[in-house]
Amino acid sequence: MSFPDKPVAQLLGSNGPVHAVTYSAGSGTYILTGSSDRSIRLYNPQPTTGTAGTPSLVKTKDGGFVTSLSAGAAPRATPVPEGRLIQTYAEHGYEVLSLACAADNARFVSSGGDRTVFLWDVTTAQTLRRFGGGTGGGRVNCVCFAGEGDSLVVSGGFDTVVRVWDTRSGGSGPNVKPIQALSEARDAISALVVRGAEIVAASVDGRVRTYDVRTGRQTIDVISGSAGVTSLSLTRDGRSLLVGALDSRLRLLDRENGTCLRTYSSGGEDKESATAKDAGLVWRNEELRVQSLIGGRERFVVAGDEMGRPPGEAAALTPSKNTTPDGRVWAWDLLTGRVAATVTVPWGPPGAATSGRSIGRDGREKERRNVTSCLAWQDGGWGDQFCVGGTSGVVTVFGPR
Template sequence: MSFPDRPIAQLLGSNGPVHAVTYSAGSGTYILTGSSDRSIRLYNPQPAIGTAGTAAKTKDHGFVTKAGHSRATIPQGRLIQTYAEHGYEILSLACAADNARFVSSGGDRTIFLWDVTTAQTLRRFGGGHAAGVSGRVNCVSFAGEGDSLVVSGGFDTIVRVWDTRSGGQGAGAKPIQTFSDARDAITAIVVRGPEILVASVDGRVRTYDVRTGRLTTDVISGTAGVTSLSLTRDGRSVLIGALDSRLRLLDRENGTCLRTYSSQEREGDTKRPVWRNEELRVQSLLGGRERFVVAGDEMMGSSNTKADTEPPASSQGSTPDGRVWAWDLLTGREVATVTVPWGPPGAATSSRSIGRDGREKERRNVTSCLAWQDGGWGDHFCVGGTSGVVTVFGPR
């Protein structure tokens, strides 16, 4: 299986950066996106009949793929529904297994449980100090039998478990369980049966077994925060992203690091990171039926463009396009670097952003959120970021 680097659709409509994307559960192809414009959008990435454009052509250069997306038309997916109740940016989304409900969280310290069809909220949790939530909620996940529970974590360092069947709403609702062991913000949560895996900026991954009451702590980095978790389907290993420009595959049974994934370029006698994740919460995941390790890119410096085998026509460092990186899970070898276009032709220059100093800001598509169809076992994946456009990729 080759890495699916062909752009097959773009999802438009957001008025700000996209912070969260997720596929419908199972083998479904519908996509939910959460944006800084406070809205959640549901898309069918398949273009309407007669509206599909011509997918971008790509060229392979060894193990690095450089796609000339800006010179081709990418079909636009269809917006199905918009969900608007949040008061601040959306930071996390999760679909229930029956695809009838989803849960969202964001900067307003509130967790919303939604009915997909009616676009109405069924439950609201948090939302103020009365419920104990004192900061933005970075991550949410379903848990329990029939997805009857929701687990949340965020800036206030506390993991909370909410009962979706309770009658409480908003600030009046109380979590049925809390975990307060983290010493810094919670950035990612993964639930598997009775286990809750929690990533924190304090450099730890904590696993709570709610059935036995056992807590297991893995120290990932003493100085760099952990920002991303992706669990293998058998539950034996977990992919961990941290703010030291490294991804790690950890054996959950004994805590051994099985493989490290990074990208470096030689400059004389030293090596400088090319793929970079040092400041922002950039997501990583397992895809291609667990053949690939995939990550976004915070694009913090123009030197990142040196990884491209064919630099864009514009000057180096000025292109607004983002990128997605992929490594072979078993060997750790870099297998693809895929360009993520800012948007349709002309979108990159259609508006200007002015900084406090009065100068125009350099536009970069920081690719911070990813999702792979069917939990990493499907044929497609999507990526969102600061451009506000979500790009869907599939096989050639």
């Protein structure tokens, strides 16, 4: 199986960076996106069927795509097909940071800067419940469903507490109390995964804590003494856990004994050593929450890129005039740890990025980069594909050739 590196759709409409993406349950026909513009959008990523004679997309040396024309004609840039916007959900008052879809696809849950957890009805685009009585300490970074029939919602955020909410209990709003609160973390909760009766929580304090709610047992894995943990992804059998941290390392842990089975970086044990070997590219994740996951039927480890540099351009203190704002996704072979692919993520449709620079909050000119911070993978349904969002506000869907 080759890595799916062909852009098959772009999901447009966001007026700011996209912080969260997720596929619908089951066949993964739809994609939900959460943005800094306070909106959640539901898309069908499958574009309308092309007409006869439509030119095909051909990959170029720099990782982009052009249209194949008749012999002797110069190729011209072709926009990636646009996915279809189905619905917009607009109850958040602040940025949306996390999304999770229930197994029945009738509900989904979201969280963000509101300090509140929103439970939504997909069809009516209305909130069914809001949980926020105990989240006054700051934004809620992550949410997920749990329990039989997805009757529970687990949340974690800036106030360092993991909370479990019962969606079947009455009431909504700030007076609703969680049925359980786990407060052992010493810094913000950055990621959550749930498997059966186990809640796995990542924290900026460099620890991964696993709670067995049946036995009350807590297991702590110390990932780093100085770098926060920002991403979690379980294997299907639940025996291994992919952990991303702010030291430019991804680690695959054996959950039974806590040993590190494999480390993933751009240069093996020395993260700078592969710079020349891999077209001058170095993968870094040292400042921002960049998501990583296990995909391709557990063949690949996939992660966004904080640097977002174009192919062949080494890191520089001063941005060059030729710098493009395109982002990048990295893929490693799960077993060997070797880089399997580096995929360019376009800023947006042709003409969307008129300049490679932007003005920062300090008033200074800065390089515009598409930091690819959120990912979702879908193995079933339409086949192997994944979607990626970031600072450009455009979500790009990649599929096989």
